[in-house]
Amino acid sequence: METNNGNDAAMQEKLSFENFRNEVLKDYRFACESRETSLLGRKEVLTGKAKFGIFGDGKEVAQVAAAKFFKPGDFRSGYYRDQTFMFANGLATIEQFFAQLYADPDVANDPFSAGRQMNAHFATKMVDENGDWLNLAGIKNSSSDIAPTGGQMPRALGLAFASKAFRKIKATHHLTNLSNNGNEVCFCTIGDASTSEGHFWETINAAGVLQVPLAVFVWDDGYGISVPKKYQTTKASISDALKGFQKKEGTNGIDIYKLKGWDYAGMCEILEPAIQKIRDTHTPAIFHVEEITQPQGHSTSGSHERYKNTERLEWEKEWDCLKQMKEWIIANALAEEEELKQIEDDAVQQAKEGKQKAWAKYIEPIRELVAATVDILKPLETLDPAVKKFSDELTALREPARRDVMKTLATVLDMAANERAAVPVQKYYAKLKVDYAGLYNSYLYNDGPRSALKVPVIDPYYADDAATVNGYEVLNKYFDELFSTNPKVVAFGEDLGHIGDVNQGFSGLQEKHGKDRIFDTGIRELTIMGQGIGLSLRGLRPIAEIQYLDYLLYGLQPLSDDVCTTHFRTAGQQSCPLIVRTRGHRLEGIWHSGSPMGMIINALRGMYVCVPRNMVQAAGMYNTLLQGNDPGLVIECLNGYRLKEKLPSNLMVYTVPLGVPEIIQEGTDVTIVTYGSTIRIVLEAAASLDKLGISCEVVDVQTLLPFDLQHKIVVSLKKTNRIVFVDEDVPGGAAAYMFNKVMEEQGGYKFLDVSPRTITGKAHRPSYGSDGDYFSKPNAEDIIAVIKDMMLE
Numbered sequence: 001m002e003t004n005n006g007n008d009a010a011m012q013e014k015l016s017f018e019n020f021r022n023e024v025l026k027d028y029r030f031a032c033e034s035r036e037t038s039l040l041g042r043k044e045v046l047t048g049k050a051k052f053g054i055f056g057d058g059k060e061v062a063q064v065a066a067a068k069f070f071k072p073g074d075f076r077s078g079y080y081r082d083q084t085f086m087f088a089n090g091l092a093t094i095e096q097f098f099a100q101l102y103a104d105p106d107v108a109n110d111p112f113s114a115g116r117q118m119n120a121h122f123a124t125k126m127v128d129e130n131g132d133w134l135n136l137a138g139i140k141n142s143s144s145d146i147a148p149t150g151g152q153m154p155r156a157l158g159l160a161f162a163s164k165a166f167r168k169i170k171a172t173h174h175l176t177n178l179s180n181n182g183n184e185v186c187f188c189t190i191g192d193a194s195t196s197e198g199h200f201w202e203t204i205n206a207a208g209v210l211q212v213p214l215a216v217f218v219w220d221d222g223y224g225i226s227v228p229k230k231y232q233t234t235k236a237s238i239s240d241a242l243k244g245f246q247k248k249e250g251t252n253g254i255d256i257y258k259l260k261g262w263d264y265a266g267m268c269e270i271l272e273p274a275i276q277k278i279r280d281t282h283t284p285a286i287f288h289v290e291e292i293t294q295p296q297g298h299s300t301s302g303s304h305e306r307y308k309n310t311e312r313l314e315w316e317k318e319w320d321c322l323k324q325m326k327e328w329i330i331a332n333a334l335a336e337e338e339e340l341k342q343i344e345d346d347a348v349q350q351a352k353e354g355k356q357k358a359w360a361k362y363i364e365p366i367r368e369l370v371a372a373t374v375d376i377l378k379p380l381e382t383l384d385p386a387v388k389k390f391s392d393e394l395t396a397l398r399e400p401a402r403r404d405v406m407k408t409l410a411t412v413l414d415m416a417a418n419e420r421a422a423v424p425v426q427k428y429y430a431k432l433k434v435d436y437a438g439l440y441n442s443y444l445y446n447d448g449p450r451s452a453l454k455v456p457v458i459d460p461y462y463a464d465d466a467a468t469v470n471g472y473e474v475l476n477k478y479f480d481e482l483f484s485t486n487p488k489v490v491a492f493g494e495d496l497g498h499i500g501d502v503n504q505g506f507s508g509l510q511e512k513h514g515k516d517r518i519f520d521t522g523i524r525e526l527t528i529m530g531q532g533i534g535l536s537l538r539g540l541r542p543i544a545e546i547q548y549l550d551y552l553l554y555g556l557q558p559l560s561d562d563v564c565t566t567h568f569r570t571a572g573q574q575s576c577p578l579i580v581r582t583r584g585h586r587l588e589g590i591w592h593s594g595s596p597m598g599m600i601i602n603a604l605r606g607m608y609v610c611v612p613r614n615m616v617q618a619a620g621m622y623n624t625l626l627q628g629n630d631p632g633l634v635i636e637c638l639n640g641y642r643l644k645e646k647l648p649s650n651l652m653v654y655t656v657p658l659g660v661p662e663i664i665q666e667g668t669d670v671t672i673v674t675y676g677s678t679i680r681i682v683l684e685a686a687a688s689l690d691k692l693g694i695s696c697e698v699v700d701v702q703t704l705l706p707f708d709l710q711h712k713i714v715v716s717l718k719k720t721n722r723i724v725f726v727d728e729d730v731p732g733g734a735a736a737y738m739f740n741k742v743m744e745e746q747g748g749y750k751f752l753d754v755s756p757r758t759i760t761g762k763a764h765r766p767s768y769g770s771d772g773d774y775f776s777k778p779n780a781e782d783i784i785a786v787i788k789d790m791m792l793e
């Protein structure tokens with residue numbers, strides 16, 4: 001017996017040694033394959049097969065170490081250096097990496113972005129074709145990378161924050177496909193130089209306050225492109241600079257670790273308990289991974305010899321993480337040189353095969369397209385010898401692209417425009433245009449069952465004895481019912497929790513529905529948006545508040561770069577149904593009466609932009625947005641909270657359709673197109689004009705994105721033959737956008753009897769006080785004067 005036990009123990013030890021050895025060699029293999037992928041990738045760009053390349057060389061060992069502790073349910077929010085992490089987690093293959101490098105638009109080949117993103121911008125599928133969330137708690141997840149440095153930070157905060165929400169909000173505990181009691185950690189990666197961005201600091205501060213399971217890895221290779229860290233970071237060390245954030249007994253804060261990027265064993269030893277602590281306690285941590293190299297320089301755009309001196313270049317060679325890991329393996333007798341050499345040779349082969357397969361899959365369909373095009377052009381060759389020449393040139397291209405085919409077809413069609421033989425070519429060209437719009441221009445919004453545009457329209461219902469209440473009370477009752485019936489909804493923002501927002505929409509609701517669902521945030525619009533992004537990506541339905549529309553600018557970057565592009569840049573595999581609630585338009589002062597709608601609608605293609613004229617309309621828009629998977633911005637009228645409105649009885653049910661204007665006053669002489677707070681000014685003007693015998697038709701556009709999908713406005717214009725667009729934005733802002741939509745898209749110019757007009761705010765920000773407002777924004781008298789003028793024209 002004793003001997004057996006001894007044998008068992010020896011066997012166990014041998015086994016665990018063998019497991020350990022295998023694990024280490026597997027990691028070394030991933031690291032080597034990743035390095036070879038970087039080397040080959042750069043060559044592909046330099047020989048012209050791809051446009052641009054950025055790679056993870058030098059960061060391999062740190063990433064295989066980090067990958068060991070990334071579990072199903074976890075999320076990554078990273079940047080373009082993370083290929084090794086992705087490979088080691090089985091979330092990317094070499095072939096897929098190259099498919100994206102070539103911009104292969106087939107999502108089966110580039111599953112991260114269907115060729116829409118530069119290489120090394122990763123993502124995993126989170127939503128199925130019907131718009132339903134996958135079992136995210138059971139799989140490893142990566143949010144989709146964006147190029148703006150530091151842009152991953154607010155999103156990372158939100159992804160980690162969602163774990164906290166899932167753990168704390170009982171109403172979500174049944175959503176086991178989305179979370180396992182909030183045990184999910186968000187792994188966030190960032191380069192050392194990008195920690196200079198405000199995004200980094202705001203996120204770290206918020207994480208320290210909120211206590212969320214966020215693991216931030218700073219890959220410190222000493223430079224941001226060419227600028228060394230002494231110009232980037234105080235004390236040239238992010239972990240030193242952050243010392244005051246260190247969590248201590250009895251305080252909040254973050255844990256701070258320093259690691260060496262070449263020290264495989266050292267990193268694993270620190271990371272294992274550290275990640276477990278984050279998972280268990282939701283204490284965020286930062287891992288400052290120092291002494292990392294970048295053997296090929298920043299990207300294919302240039303060489304690092306321009307800014308690294310010989311000493312640094314020599315140091316990078318010596319401290320290359322692969323060299324160090326190999327020496328460590330040999331020194332610890334885990335493998336001999338020969339076995340490692342075999343792994344290295346295999347890696348070269350693996351990278352080469354992955355590259356070749358990706359190229360074949362990318363180029364084959366285009367070659368077939370070229371062949372089909374040449375075939376279809378054949379009958380035209382007899383008409384003009386140049387056609388043959390174009391076909392031959394197309395065939396001769398070594399790396400043809402779809403655009404070469406389209407240019408050839410367009411050129412030939414220009415030459416043979418009136419020939420009968422050109423008809424099939426014309427049809428073929430038209431079909432390709434449609435196909436390629438599908439490949440390159442699709443997925444800005446959901447267009448499947450979760451399209452907000454497909455939500456059934458249900459009118460508000462008013463009981464005979466419907467109460468007349470203040471606008472804010474409509475919202476307050478609405479939100480109360482919403483939080484009683486929809487467990488996925490959370491709302492947060494500055495002053496939104498305890499006092500129930502500055503205009504009382506949430507008054508009393510925190511007490512009723514709990515601090516975990518309705519809560520205050522710090523003054524940090526950027527990361528409020530980030531919290532909303534993370535919660536939405538993980539399947540909840542956040543309403544994130546920006547206190548005043550003018551402060552949306554602080555949160556605009558993540559909305560424009562991240563939220564608006566999520567569905568597009570993942571080819572529909574991720575959705576971010578964030579609702580941003582804010583209040584704006586005229587009130588008082590430069591920063592409380594803004595209406596920068598032109599800026600907003602141009603920055604936020606990919607979101608819906610709702611501009612309700614009152615709070616009943618606003619609630620209907622929330623209902624519509626909540627049934628779809630796309631993000632939306634709802635701008636309530638700042639001066640509308642104390643205006644009286646009748647309270648509908650079907651608050652949870654009625655919807656306001658997006659992109660459908662409402663004619664709120666019928667008339668015959670002139671169409672006035674407007675929205676939001678200006679409606680009341682326009683109605684005042686219309687009443688005066690009526691007394692002068694001028695009949696105005698007043699159209700509330702209701703949503704700027706989308707805009708009048710059914711072309712109702714031109715129908716009104718056909719009747720009145722006069723049109724004026726009124727809003728409070730600067731000249732050339734949203735009024736110009738509406739003008740363009742109606743004149744060009746709806747062909748409105750054909751029905752004009754007099755020249756069309758826009759009436760807008762002044763080019764400057766509004767001056768303070770009632771007089772400032774009067775002289776800065778459109779007023780009833782201005783509108784009356786312009787319309788009288790139009791009647792005389």
Ligand SMILES: Cc1ncc(C[n+]2csc(CCOP(=O)(O)OP(=O)(O)O)c2C)c(N)n1
Pocket residue numbers: 081147148149190191192193194195219221223224225298
């Ligand atoms: C907002 C923004 N500014 C500038 C750039 C251009 N840019 C791309 S990468 C980079 C340097 C990043 O350095 P670091 O964070 O250290 O990451 P590394 O590339 O060294 O891993 C810069 C300036 C960008 N992508 N986004």
